[in-house]
Amino acid sequence: MRSLKVTLLLLLLASAVLATTREVELTLPLRSRLQLSGHERLYIGPFVREVRGDEAPAQLRFDVAAELERFLRKLLRKQSKYVILPQLEGVRVPVSDPIELAKLSDFWRELGMRVNADYVVAGSIEFTVQDTTQPKMQSYESPIDGRTYYRQVMVEQTGFTYDILINVYDGRTGALVFQESFKDTQEREERAFDEFTGMFANLYALENKLMGVFVPRTIKTKRFLFLP
């Protein structure tokens, strides 16, 4: 009987402590990095594939730049209210150096005027595929004496690195209004893993960050409020 009373008293005390706060759910607004109204006319592209020094870029079965442009266009159409302008055929950027690219204000202005865009979303990409096969230490239990031994095994894997520099230019003046780079590295435990799948693994990982440039987002989280 006495223990029941003590338990009840403890329960009452616990409920009194819990009753002083209340957990609430917040939906926190996240502003887009680019301060736009959300209804502007955007032209996506051109993106250029960056080349480091005299190195020749890896030969791929697909056009990395074209795939990124297509991916961005699809995402923005689906997740925003921007007017995504149709692609112009045969647009070529005179340089591939990302620093020089940002300085070509005449080129961007001309392109912006031609397609009647408020903003031109362009930039550069560096996509590298590396054979990251390497020896790794692995433990194993011997079936003969039951002891644990360590041995080196060769782990076959492929690494994909995707580095994007997004530049947003004013379509009327050609001035650079926003610049940000995004990088992602993925590894797949297989030698000579499909490059196309690897690239999309990078792109899906960067999707949230890329959209954060153009589209405001919300996140759900919890906080405690004190009760009076």
Add this chain to the structure above:
Amino acid sequence: MRLWVIGLVVMAAAAGGCASSASQPSAAREMRVGVKAAARAYWQEAHFRFHRASQLEPDNVRVLNNLAVSLEALGRYEEALEVYKRALEKAPSNATLKRNHARFAEFYSSLARGVKPKELGDAKP
């Protein structure tokens, strides 16, 4: 007859008391209304109430905590940080306040760095 008179006087006094407590704002009352509004996700109203409560009791840590949370909910992060700091100066060992501030600081610093915060698992565009 006397009993009737006494009864009427007591009722009148009680009614007067209720009327005066209803017309005079109190931090506790504002907090109560604010928490109710927050529970329904009416954050503008909740902020208005918590702000009024903070004007009545500017040193009340509980009020400051609620005010900071409402500022967060409205996306006014810089102000929320200021209020959290003020509250923590007054009560550095308050567990609830510390927990709220830690969660906010994590979110806010990730936002400032431009990387995906941990809580963004359920991010919706």
